[in-house]
Amino acid sequence: MIVSFELNGKEVHIETAPDRRAIDLLREDLGLTGTKESCGNGDCGACSILVDDKVRLSCLTLAAQLQGRKVVTIEGVCMETDGLHPLQESFVESGALQCGYCTPGMIIAIIDLLNSNPNPSRNEIREAISGNLCRCGAYQKILDAVEKVVRDRIERKS
Amino acid sequence: MSHVLVPTTLEELWTFMAENPDAMIYAGGTDLLVKIRSCAVTTDCLICMERLNELKGVRVEAGEIIIGALTTHREMLDSPIVQRDLPLLYNALKNLGSPPIRNMGTLGGNIVTASPAGDTLPPLYISNAHLEIRSRNSSRRVPIESFILGPGRVDMRPGEILSQVVINKNTRFMVHHYEKVGRRSALACSVVSMAALMNISEDNTISEIRLAWGSVGPTVMRFRDIETFLVGRTLTVRGIEDAIRKVQQSVMPIDDVRASAAYRREVAGRLMLRLTGYASSR
Incomplete structure (x- = not known):
């Protein structure tokens, strides 16, 4: 089948098997390797993408389900910013990663959180990334990085 | 390769189901797609119901709360009706899976899916939820207790789907308690879970109670005889200790990768101790 959807702001039409997993379509057929696969079971969150602005697991989504949807991957999060997304900047500054494999999924999950809750508490941030595993154990720094972005945004507004 | 059909209307769904009688049907895919990936099940045709907007949303109709079967857990958590009128279900949803x-x-x-560990099931059992089962030409309403027959087994015939869940609001209860014991709090299949709806008299005796347990039997377990036994008892450790023992004797847990049957039996009873925390200290 031909699947047509919006990917990081651009229209994509691609011939694929309808049961191809979204993660394989993105990484192997479209070359967007920022989205990672780890468990393939929905337990780790590494493959998180935004579909119609909500976080979803691309390992448990089939190509046919993307038809007509708006998809944003880690490559597209800085579409509207000059350079990196503020969250990406903050992750770098705070040292919120060691190996970095979980980072794309973490950032996607946090973008979904900040869209619905621009001023989350530390616990609410914890809750939002509860579906994302970081085996280096960078969780505290990740929370610091998100809190910094939230603080900066509020300061800029006032 | 399997076909994947994504109907957007019920009419289209009925046609796809009639044309592909062996198709496997899924909604979110968080269970079925994992099984397909691990080759536990194979199929030539998948039907994904996620775009059936007709079966989405929470509404109140003639005093009953109707939840479309395709409503996501997030949509229920965001629903003011669920927040206000179904606090027990709300508590269970908060602990279900993870944000994605x-x-x-x-x-x-x-x-x-009818997993014995299904997080929404204990609240639905004690809320006396009914399910609407539809096919192209028929519709029937069944209590959830008679719909779920065993692990992964439900009373659904070919050509039928679960279309909506009908629940009476449970705000007349003072206590809406849900607790899940798992290896960790997110993304953990429950080791034991317990849901409770309870009313307490001024003298701290239990005037009404409904209890259900997950992960300690082939389906959710509810013991009406123990509920009756508890009515009139004082809400203290002493007051409910006989009932705790009865629960421990009645549950039917198994050993599995997550916990032993003996541990589950012990914890299933002891989860009731939390209820004493709702007694007033007057």
Whole structure:
């Protein structure tokens, strides 16, 4: 089948098997390797993408389900910013990663959180990334990085 | 390769189901797609119901709360009706899976999967939820207790789908308690879970109680005889200790990768001790 959807702001039409997993379509057929696969079971969150602005697991989504949807991957999060997304900047500054494999999924999950809750508490941030595993154990720094972005945004507004 | 059909209307769904009688049907895919990936099940045709907007949303109709089977867990958590009128279900949803799983998984999917550990099931059992089962030409309403027959087994015939869940609001109860014991709090299949609806008299005796347990039997377990036994008892450790023993004798847990049967039996009873925390200290 031909699947047509919006990917990081651009229209994509691609011939694929309808049961191809979204993660394989993105990484192997479209070359967007920022989205990672780890468990393939929905337990780790590494493959998180935004579909119609909500976080979803691309390992448990089939190509046919993307038809007509708006998809944003880690490559597209800085579409509207000059350079990196503020969250990406903050992750770098705070040292919120060691190996970095979980980072794309973490950032996607946090973008979904900040869209619905621009001023989350530390616990609410914890809750939002509860579906994302970081085996280096960078969780505290990740929370610091998100809190910094939230603080900066509020300061800029006032 | 399998076909994947994504109907957007019920009419289209009925046609796809009639043309592909062996198709496997899914909603969020958080359970079925994992099984397909691990080759536990194989199929030539998949039907994904996630775009059936007709079966989405929470509404009140003639005093009953109707939840479309395709409503996601996140949509239920965001619903003012669920927040206000179904606090017990709300408490269970908060602990279900993880944010992405709650964006994908649906209430209907959690019910039809019929896992003994299904997080929404104990609250639905004690809320006396009814399910509407539809096919192209018929519709029937069944209590959830008679719909779920065993692990992964439900009373659904070919050509039928679960279309909506009907619940009476449970705000007349003072206590809406849900607790899940798992290896960790997110993304953990429950080791034991317990849901309770309870009313307490001024002298701290139990005037009404409904209890249900998950993960300690082939389906959710509810013991009406123990509920009756508890009515009139004082809400203290002493007051309910006989009932705790009865629960421990009645549950039917198994050993599995997550916990032993003996541990589950012990914890199933002891989860009731939390209820004493709702007694007033006057």
